[in-house]
Amino acid sequence: MPVRVHVNGAPRDFAAAPTFEEMLAELELAGRRIAVERNGEIVPRSRFADTRLADGDRIEVVVAVGGG
């Protein structure tokens, strides 16, 4: 079943619900030092492989940047 999620505010469509690992690979973020939140809750890196996105999820993917 196709799903639509929002990643960092932008809509993304998938033919079937991917795991977080699959989604990050598709977004060319695999192996990067990132942290992920789904609907306001942390998704630990250790769960990327066995956790699937669901239709309507709001995903945040963050990195460390320069700041004071």
Place this chain on the structure above:
Amino acid sequence: MNAPEKVALEDALVIAGREYRSRLLVGTGKYRDFDETRRAIEASGAEIVTVAIRRTNIGQNAGEPSLLDVLPPSRYTILPNTAGCYTAQDAVRTLRLARELLDGHALVKLEVLGDQQSLYPNMPETLAAAGTLVAEGFQVMAYCNDDPILAKQLEEIGCVAVMPLASLIGSGMGILNPWNLQIIIDRVKVPVLVDAGIGTASDAAIAMELGCDGVLMNTAIAKARDPVRMARAMKAAVEAGRDAFLAGRMAKKPYEAAASSPTTGLIEKAR
């Protein structure tokens, strides 16, 4: 770097049980590029560096180095901040993400802002966020107003350091209310670090002469004409100010001059 130092350092800055040689903490924003960031931070001698947490660019610059490649957590204590957060909820979410990003790292800089013009701290939200974060095991260094009562409340909540402003973030206006800072330093037992408003080296020295435990700055270095040289100046100023504080300044004698040279044994006065 993540294990506590075994050997006690002379006059170390101790935050959350860990010792640091440098009392200068620096931000990593507003530099021209990563190379300038790296060189300035090396020159500053800082061991604790702040970073911001932001959405990653998707589909762009996949192979580019990241800030944490330039400033490896193995060498620096990375202090994630909540810059840009205006509510306790957003600040807490940001730092939970930071902890995940940094493999369980607990030391964080909490700042909850009040409005976009002044970037003045929203203290009710800051206190609320501090309570939640401390309960979740974070070691919170809290950016705050230079209000002794609020600083004390942050300490009572369990913050590991309080960081009152010297003047507005990024303003370079220096220390506008040394008297308030002095009261905070006298009353609060956890480290007091001046955060925000430092403009040049003398500002940092004055903060340290007041008895602050450290100084945190970003723009004063990054927006100097020569950031690497200013970083060096700030390192020297923080060290000089700390030494002056420990040495104990002479008493001020506003209406009384006192010669440094002997007052006897002068040659015969001309007739």
